[in-house]
Amino acid sequence: MLIIDDLSVRVAGRLLIDHASAHIPTGARVGLVGRNGSGKSTLFRTITGEIAAEHGAVQLSPRCRVGRLSQEAPGGPESLLEVVLRADDERIRLLTEAETAQDPHRIAEIQTRLADIGAHSAPARAAEILAGLGFSAADQEHPCSEFSGGWRMRVALAATLFAEPDLLLLDEPTNFLDLESTLWLQKQIAAYPHTVVVISHDRDLLDNAVDWTLHLEAGSLTLYRGGYSAFERQRRERQVLDAKLARKQDEQRARLTAFVERFRAKATKARQAQSRLKLLAKLEPTTAAVADQVRPIVFPPPAKPLSPPIIALEGVSVGYEPDRPVLRRLNLRLDPDDRIALVGSNGNGKSTLVKLLSGRLTPMSGRMNRADRLDVAYFAQHQLDELNPDGSAYDHLRRLMPDAPEAKVRARAGAIGFSAEAADTPSANLSGGEKARLLLGLATSSGPHLVVLDEPTNHLDIDSRAALMDAINDYPGAVILVSHDRYLIEACADRIWLVADGQVTPFDGDLDDYRKFILTDRRDGKDRERQAKGASRGDMRRAAAQLRVELAPLRKRITDAEARVARLNNEIARIDTALADAGLFARDPAKAAQLSKDRSTAVNALARAEDDWLVASEALEAAMR
Numbered sequence: 079m080l081i082i083d084d085l086s087v088r089v090a091g092r093l094l095i096d097h098a099s100a101h102i103p104t105g106a107r108v109g110l111v112g113r114n115g116s117g118k119s120t121l122f123r124t125i126t127g128e129i130a131a132e133h134g135a136v137q138l139s140p141r142c143r144v145g146r147l148s149q150e151a152p153g154g155p156e157s158l159l160e161v162v163l164r165a166d167d168e169r170i171r172l173l174t175e176a177e178t179a180q181d182p183h184r185i186a187e188i189q190t191r192l193a194d195i196g197a198h199s200a201p202a203r204a205a206e207i208l209a210g211l212g213f214s215a216a217d218q219e220h221p222c223s224e225f226s227g228g229w230r231m232r233v234a235l236a237a238t239l240f241a242e243p244d245l246l247l248l249d250e251p252t253n254f255l256d257l258e259s260t261l262w263l264q265k266q267i268a269a270y271p272h273t274v275v276v277i278s279h280d281r282d283l284l285d286n287a288v289d290w291t292l293h294l295e296a297g298s299l300t301l302y303r304g305g306y307s308a309f310e311r312q313r314r315e316r317q318v319l320d321a322k323l324a325r326k327q328d329e330q331r332a333r334l335t336a337f338v339e340r341f342r343a344k345a346t347k348a349r350q351a352q353s354r355l356k357l358l359a360k361l362e363p364t365t366a367a368v369a370d371q372v373r374p375i376v377f378p379p380p381a382k383p384l385s386p387p388i389i390a391l392e393g394v395s396v397g398y399e400p401d402r403p404v405l406r407r408l409n410l411r412l413d414p415d416d417r418i419a420l421v422g423s424n425g426n427g428k429s430t431l432v433k434l435l436s437g438r439l440t441p442m443s444g445r446m447n448r449a450d451r452l453d454v455a456y457f458a459q460h461q462l463d464e465l466n467p468d469g470s471a472y473d474h475l476r477r478l479m480p481d482a483p484e485a486k487v488r489a490r491a492g493a494i495g496f497s498a499e500a501a502d503t504p505s506a507n508l509s510g511g512e513k514a515r516l517l518l519g520l521a522t523s524s525g526p527h528l529v530v531l532d533e534p535t536n537h538l539d540i541d542s543r544a545a546l547m548d549a550i551n552d553y554p555g556a557v558i559l560v561s562h563d564r565y566l567i568e569a570c571a572d573r574i575w576l577v578a579d580g581q582v583t584p585f586d587g588d589l590d591d592y593r594k595f596i597l598t599d600r601r602d603g604k605d606r607e608r609q610a611k612g613a614s615r616g617d618m619r620r621a622a623a624q625l626r627v628e629l630a631p632l633r634k635r636i637t638d639a640e641a642r643v644a645r646l647n648n649e650i651a652r653i654d655t656a657l658a659d660a661g662l663f664a665r666d667p668a669k670a671a672q673l674s675k676d677r678s679t680a681v682n683a684l685a686r687a688e689d690d691w692l693v694a695s696e697a698l699e700a701a702m703r
Contacts, residue, residue: 079104080125080245080273082299084134087117087124094120096297097133102290104139107267108275109284109306112294114511114539118277121294122146122247138245145243147251151230152222158233159218162204165237169197200240207236210262211255212423228254228424239266246274252283252562253536256424258596260562263287279540281306282564289692303688306540308643315647372541373495375518375549377455378525384449386413388527388556389435394444396434403442404430406580414527416556419567421585421592422577428560429532431582432456435558436530455526459533462513467506471496471516474505478523494519510537518546528556535563564589632694639691646684653677 080102087095094117102108110118123129125136126146138144152161164170169192176188192198208218211232222230231254238246248267252260260283267274267287275292278284284291284306291302291309302309389412397403404427412418412435420428433439434446436456466474471491479487491501495515505513514537522529529550535543543566550557550570559571567574567589574585574592585592653673656662663670 079137079139080275081137082121082134083137085124085131085136086133086297087120087129088132089117089120089129093132093297095124095294095299098294098297098299099134100292100299100301102273102275102292102301104273105271106273106290107270107288108273108290108292108301109288109309110275110277110292110294111279111284111306111309111540113541114509114537116294117297118294119249122249122275122277125245125247142245143241143243144245144247145238145241146247147238147249148234150234151227152233152237153230154223155221157219158208158213158222158225158236159201159204161222161233162208162237162240163200165241166195166200167241169195169200173197204236204240207239207266208233210266211236211259212425232259235263242272244272246270246272248274248276248278250277250279252278252280255562257421257562257564257567258423260564261593261596279535279538279543280563280565281540281543282568285565304691308691311644312647315651318651372545375495375515375542375545376493377518377522377529377549377553377555379554380453380525380527382451383554384414384452384527387411387447388414388449388452390447391441392445392447394434394441394446396430396439396441398430398439400442404580405434405577405582408444408582410575410582412528412556412558414556415554417550417559417570417572418557419559419561419571419574420577420582421567421574426577427580427582428577429458431577432458432530432532432558432560435528449527452528453524453526454528454530455521455524456530457518457521457532457534459514459536461517462510462537465505465513465516468504470502470504471519472501474516474520475523478520490519490523494523511539511542514538515542518549526555528558529553530558532560533562534559535561535566564593635694636691639687639694642687643684643691646680646687649680650677650684653680 082098082100082102085095085098086093110121112118120129124131125138126144154161156164172188172192176185176192179185179188196203205215205218209215213229213232213236217225222233225233235248235251238248251263255263260280264283264287267276267283276283276288286305288305289303291304291306293300293302293309293313302312304312389410391408391410394408395403395406396408397405408431420431422428430439434441436454437448438456440446471494472487475487475490479490482490488501491497495512496503496519505516508516514534518534531550534546538546543563547566547569550559557570559567561567574587574589575582576585576592587595653676656673657670657677662673
């Protein structure tokens with residue numbers, strides 16, 4: 079059990095968490111959501127004791143082991159497997175003691191405990207976790223120091239998962255993962271045997287891996303049952319109810335104020351006026367919850383469309399070293415309105431392909447035909463570090479528009495989300511999401527024919543990701559998308575190209591097919607080349623059709639439960655609106671009592687419907703693994 083009791087936390091003079099409370103049940107899988115900068119990571123640091131609370135407390139179960147994904151990548155000469163195994167302190171301590179223990183009773187206790195925690199099977203479990211995160215058996219024996227920072231962060235994640243703490247805290251764990259490892263991690267979080275709280279802006283993960291959503295907004299915490307979609311629906315319904323209550327309260331306040339102003343000076347009405355003044359003072363203001371609007375992201379359309387194809391590859395090989403191509407014999411075509419997602423494990427050449435298509439790499443062999451006057455916009459996460467820290471959004475745009483008048487540059491800055499003072503803020507003072515928005519605006523300012531996006535969502539919160547999704551769907555040109563955000567891919571991509579084993583081939587299926595293929599492939603150790611060559615496409619289609627038939631009853635059960643939840647929420651909202659009438663209990667106590675009874679019945683029915691939805695959803699998820 080994790081109890082957050084009336085917690086207030088202040089950082090650098092700013093109150094991020096203000097008298098917030100929440101009770102997280104044991105074994106819950108919780109998604110912690112909120113806008114960037116709202117205090118989610120601060121809450122994690124408070125739970126682990128890194129930051130002291132200004133008020134209130136965090137209570138954990140006795141002897142609760144808390145594990146948090148390290149923000150520093152491990153290094154050193156130890157192999158990846160050794161780094162992960164070292165994360166289980168109890169196992170290391172018991173194995174060390176077993177070598178020197180003399181007392182037979184103590185030796186028996188040590189061996190019993192080692193058997194209880196599965197110490198002897200630990201290397202196999204650690205290897206399985208590393209494999210799920212994209213490390214081959216050979217990789218696992220290499221020193222940690224040989225890998226880049228992003229891959230070492232995967233090792234840190236593997237170590238945290240291997241330790242299996244009672245309370246697992248994960249802060250944006252998918253930021254350094256590819257789609258394949260993200261799908262694997264979803265499965266691990268959904269099946270985690272203890273309590274897990276994950277900060278994420280990955281909507282697909284929040285819908286498929288968690289059963290509770292903890293929302294941090296304006297310093298307050300609210301716990302909702304279900305994943306992100308269920309949270310969004312409940313929050314909208316709550317906002318509608320709050321708006322209705324606020325209007326009713328404003329009307330009541332206006333009536334009381336008018337009475338007091340009219341009769342406070344009359345002796346015959348003075349007593350009544352005073353009583354209404356007291357009632358007015360007790361009438362706490364209710365503010366209707368209104369979500370902060372996120373400025374849209376806009377990709378300007380190309381000034382002049384091009385004839386298809388805009389890029390054609392014939393037998394192209396590309397790489398970085400002579401005679402060592404990363405990708406070989408590419409035969410691909412890109413048309414002006416294509417929406418293509420690139421999938422494949424990191425290290426297989428997705429970034430190499432986008433560099434080739436964007437003109438940052440030239441072919442080693444073969445023929446690459448590009449349309450005349452083709453304008454390509456390229457966005458990659460590493461470009462965030464290339465921004466001039468002293469330059470503002472206006473300064474960066476001015477360099478791109480040297481002859482444009484001041485008003486036009488300011489207008490363009492406003493169009494990409496930097497109006498008024500924000501346009502003059504140095505980029506060093508911008509958040510990661512603001513830098514990403516600025517880079518997107520700079521890359522697309524010319525109205526390109528092709529937009530290439532390499533992991534564009536890492537620093538964007540859910541609302542900003544939705545704005546990016548709208549921008550891609552409204553843009554009339556071609557888009558190449560590399561992302562671990564499955565929700566974004568499903569919403570924006572029409573086709574999938576699989577990058578694997580030095581080849582790039584169209585994938586015959588959707589992301590559900592790809593997810594099943596990846597998880598099956600990693601579990602059984604099958605060769606991924608089979609799918610790339612299309613040898614089993616017919617079998618996959620037949621298997622997918624059979625699976626849809628088998629899962630139809632579960633899907634119907636989920637749909638029915640969702641309908642019941644929506645109906646009951648509407649009924650509760652209607653009753654709450656009626657009960658909000660301050661004079662109801664005095665005017666018609668019998669009706670008020672019946673409404674209260676009806677509300678209790680509806681709340682109990684809602685809990686049963688939500689439980690039914692949760693059980694059916696978990697059964698569906700288990701069937702699809």
